[in-house]
Amino acid sequence: MSKKKVVSIEDRIPKLKQARKKKANRRLIFYLSIFFLLISIIVYLQSPLSHVHTIEVTGNKALSDKEVVEKSNLTTDTNIWMINQSEIQNAFDGNPIIDSVEVNRKLPWTVEIAIQEFKRVGYIKKESFFYPILGNGKVLSKLKRETISGDAPLLINFDDESTLNQMTTELMKLPQNIRSMISEIHWKPQDDNKNKIVLYMSDGYMVDGTIRNFAEKMKVYPSIVAQLNPKSKGIIHIGVGVYFESFEDKTKDKKIEETTAE
Known part of the structure; x- marks a missing residue:
């Protein structure tokens, strides 16, 4: 009784094998890209690139820009993504001059403190x-x-x-x-x-x-x-x-x- 020789479909269709290899390569590139992106984000968050470079104060007349910035506790060493907006707003509670405070990020490195004083x-x-x-x-x-x-x-x-x-x-x-x-x-x-x-x-x-x-x-x-x-x-x-x-x-x-x- 003679044995039948089994021929894989990949040997019979070389193009299919090549296509599977390309697909595997693309998948590898995708995962590597995600990996390097995550590494880049971590490096960015830990580096001075994510620090606040500029603090803009608007709407203030009675208080100086310096007084507002000091009260907010923001510095150029503050990570722009670690800013606690509620904490900054609470720092102005009880000030008889201030009606409301709004804190906005203006990427990549600027933070705006919008002051609303009593009229x-x-x-x-x-x-x-x-x-x-x-x-x-x-x-x-x-x-x-x-x-x-x-x-x-x-x-x-x-x-x-x-x-x-x-x-x-x-x-x-x-x-x-x-x-x-x-x-x-x-x-x-x-x-x-x-x-x-x-x-x-x-x-x-x-x-x-x-x-x-x-x-x-x-x-x-x-x-x-x-x-x-x-x-x-x-x-x-x-x-x-x-x-x-x-x-x-x-x-x-x-x-x-x-x-x-x-």
Whole structure:
């Protein structure tokens, strides 16, 4: 009985053997590439290439860039991938100037610290210097200046801290365009009205009102002025009811139609 010779398919089809070899080579190259990629990542993370090179601080006015960076504890030795954003944000908790902090990576080597400070809503004068006041009533004693730019009102006679806080809270609620129209706010408490204030406006009018609900009533100031003769200046009363008192004839009987702010 004769034996049959077994011939492999690879011997019969040489091209198939060559194709399998190429496939094995490609697989080897793939695994080697993954291996060297992982090695490269490890080397990168352990080398100065992954360190922070630049720290950008934006949005800060009251705090200097140096103060913000020192508070964040970031340095050029910090690994950009090991930054704990929550930890940096928590470092600014309790700061009366800072409203919020956002930390962003800007690859390959830059970190941005975006500061949101409480808005400056006014100034207070002490001796011969002016100091900015934030919306939370904080007076920035480090930022004294000899003049003010007119972007926020000057608060006068606000010696009581509680009253100052109430006033700044109301100013925070005002749109910037109306707040910038107020030149001065004088606190003039009376026996029957401890919250009485008098405003001097940049357009020549005066406003007589109270701290309570001041923002709500003052938001309609542009609508009130639009009903008046621009040549006749006087006092706009926005306390109980709204009426205009001219400087010239001292009349108090011109009622003004109240407009509800949207």
